[in-house]
Each structure stands twice: as C-alpha cells, then as structure tokens.
Amino acid sequence: MAEDQSHKLSAVLxxxxxxxxxxxxTVQEVVRKLGQKSFASLILIFTLVSTSPASAIPGLTAAVAVIVFILMLQMIAGRNCVWLPQFILRRELPTDKLCKGIGWLRKPVGFVERFLKERLTWLLHRPWLYLPQVLILGLTLFMPFMEVIPTSGSIASAVIALFAAGLLTRDGGLVALSLILLLAVPVAVWQFGFSG
Known part of the structure; x- marks a missing residue:
C-alpha cells in the first residue's frame, strides 16, 4: 500500500x-485531466513545473503563484471541487517546454518516491494542516516578486510541491519537512537576495 501511495507522484507526471x-x-485541460477534486495533484503539478526548466516561460512563476493561492484558499475553506477564473483556465503552456520539464522532473521525483510512505497522518488533518496552508498563502503573495532574484521562485515552488506531495501520498513526515522549509524560505531568500 505504501509503495502504491509513493508512486502517485509519477502517476501525476x-x-x-x-x-x-x-x-x-491550456490550464483548463490540465485541470480536466487531473480531476476537478484533485487539489493536491494540481498544486503539485504546477509547482513542479515551476521548478523545472519550463519555469523559463515568461510569467510562469507569477501564474503558478496565483493558481496555488486560489487553490489553497479553497482547501482552507473546505471546498470539494476546484474553481479557477477563466483568464487562468485559458492560459496556454507550450507543450514542448512542458514535456521537457516533465522529463527533467522524472529523476528527482523517482528519487524522492523511494523515501515516501504513509506516516504521521494526523498532520494531514485540521487544525495541524492550517499552519502550512496559511504559510503557503503568504509565500504565494511574494512569489511574483521573486522572479527578480534568480532561482528563488523555483525554491519556493519546490517547497510547496513537497507539501502537496505529502498530502497526495499521505506522508505527514513530508508535510512536517515542508513546514520547516516554509518557515526558512523567506529568511533564505532575503539573505541570498539582499545581504552584502
């Protein structure tokens, strides 16, 4: 069972x-393919794309930030079905860059999957889940501005992807790790981008 859970990440790719x-x-086609109720899958796939070479697509980090912000708000509110505004659903992603990004992601995702298993599932429920969700909301507000600091947007996306992967595979340990990193990312970005 744990092995099946861990391979959900590759299944999303x-x-x-x-x-x-x-x-x-289009984003609408992605939502339709992954499912209207797959909040974790959608957050995972968009943030993973934002960490891959596909992040070179102009404005992608900002678009991912908006999508994740809207999805996270709906998760906190307890919605069962994904809603995104039409201007986001109509946004198009070049398939060549997208497929290149997916290919690039397969090795790191395959590596991470080896360590995933169902554990600490109490962290996947309220009220424990509220803290990382609120931190992710705050992080997405800053992600569009991170495009001026090289790689910082990809780092933020990767941390959010860890959280989504933890939800998807029911790995509370991964959710806990993402929480620690969520607290560290703003400090790291500030030090890297503005110190010295």
Missing part, C-alpha cells in the same frame, strides 16, 4: 504528459 498534445495545452 504520467497524467500530465498524456494530456500534452499539439503546440500548447
């Missing part, structure tokens, strides 16, 4: 890759 066709894919 497989689903996205199978949806990629033609010259571009």
């Amino acid at each position: 497989d689903q996205l890759e199978s949806a990629a066709h033609g010259d571009s894919i």
Whole structure:
C-alpha cells in the first residue's frame, strides 16, 4: 500500500504528459485531466513545473503563484471541487517546454518516491494542516516578486510541491519537512537576495 501511495507522484507526471498534445495545452485541460477534486495533484503539478526548466516561460512563476493561492484558499475553506477564473483556465503552456520539464522532473521525483510512505497522518488533518496552508498563502503573495532574484521562485515552488506531495501520498513526515522549509524560505531568500 505504501509503495502504491509513493508512486502517485509519477502517476501525476504520467497524467500530465498524456494530456500534452499539439503546440500548447491550456490550464483548463490540465485541470480536466487531473480531476476537478484533485487539489493536491494540481498544486503539485504546477509547482513542479515551476521548478523545472519550463519555469523559463515568461510569467510562469507569477501564474503558478496565483493558481496555488486560489487553490489553497479553497482547501482552507473546505471546498470539494476546484474553481479557477477563466483568464487562468485559458492560459496556454507550450507543450514542448512542458514535456521537457516533465522529463527533467522524472529523476528527482523517482528519487524522492523511494523515501515516501504513509506516516504521521494526523498532520494531514485540521487544525495541524492550517499552519502550512496559511504559510503557503503568504509565500504565494511574494512569489511574483521573486522572479527578480534568480532561482528563488523555483525554491519556493519546490517547497510547496513537497507539501502537496505529502498530502497526495499521505506522508505527514513530508508535510512536517515542508513546514520547516516554509518557515526558512523567506529568511533564505532575503539573505541570498539582499545581504552584502
């Protein structure tokens, strides 16, 4: 069972890759492929893309920040079905860059999957879940500005991806790790971008 849970990450990449066709894919097609109720899968896939070479797409970090902010608000509110505004759903991603990003992600995702298992599941429920969710909301507000600091947006996206992966695989240990990193990211970005 734990092995099946851990491989959900690769399964999400497989689903996205199978949806990629033609010259571009819309956000609406991604949502339709991953499912209207798959908050964790959607957050995972968009933040993973934002950590890959596909993050070179202009404005992608800002778009991912907006998407994650909206999805996280809905998770906190207890919604069962994903809603995104039409201007986001119509946004297109080039499939060549997207597929290149997916290919790049397979090795690190495969590595992480080896350590995932169902544990500390009490951290996946309220009230414990509120703290990382609120921190992610705050982080997404700053992500559009992180584009001026090289790699900082990708680091923020990677931390949020860890949280989503923990939810998806029911690994409370990964959620706890993401919480620690969420607290550390603002300090690290500030030191890297503005010190000295």
